Amino acid sequence: MYHLVKSLYLHATSKEEYSILVLGLDNAGKTTLLEQIKSLYNSEHTANLKTVPTVGQNVSLVDLPELYLRIWDVGGQHSLRGLWQSYYSSCHAIVFVVDSTDIGDADIERLSKRSNNEDVDGRLDECKLVLEDVLQNEDTEGVPVLVLANKQDREDCVEVVRIKEGLVRKVFEGEKGQNVRDSRVLPLSALTGTGVKEAVEWLCSRVKWNKEARPPVMR
Ligand SMILES: Nc1nc2c(ncn2[C@@H]2O[C@H](COP(=O)(O)OP(=O)(O)OP(=O)(O)O)[C@@H](O)[C@H]2O)c(=O)[nH]1
């Protein structure tokens, strides 16, 4: 009887916890995004928008009405990207943050046609290769991916529709895009907070949708 009551109590008081892995090149805005998420869902937290490059990881547990999100923000510098794969098998969704001001015109088809001395693409090629690498890893198979076109507050940003059509769709539909998976591209300004709520809402709906393939942990 005690055990029954205890398990009923635990069932009534516990919530599902899902892990979200935030990836992207260095300087994309991952840590700024995490700060905004924390301040949006925790009234006691004031966002620290004076970030420094992440060496290692930042992790936060976000308490939402229906579930918990454990958000992992990992360093995006080249030398740190090798660590990303150790998070893949236990994450429930991946957020890939793109700096919309550092990817030229976001048209990967034109990349191959340009001559070597034309340097107008910012980090488009690097961004494409890194995203492909994430999608190709067998441990990310079937994991929902949210691409965030960040820094949309800046005048020199590329619009989200171009990032979607010129870069993301081509990577996802290309031979390195791997299997069909749930994905979305959304605009964001991590600095001002515009688009943060929509991003979190999309993540919540997709991790629940995918919970048979990647079950949550109870907390
Ligand atoms: N204008 C603008 N600047 C942003 C935005 N998001 C981030 N930044 C700036 O971009 C720089 C890098 O932001 P971080 O959040 O530290 O980038 P990161 O992706 O965590 O970088 P790493 O930790 O090196 O991987 C900082 O100067 C931020 O203030 C944004 O939406 N708009």
Ligand SMILES: [Mg+2]
């Ligand atoms: Mg960081």
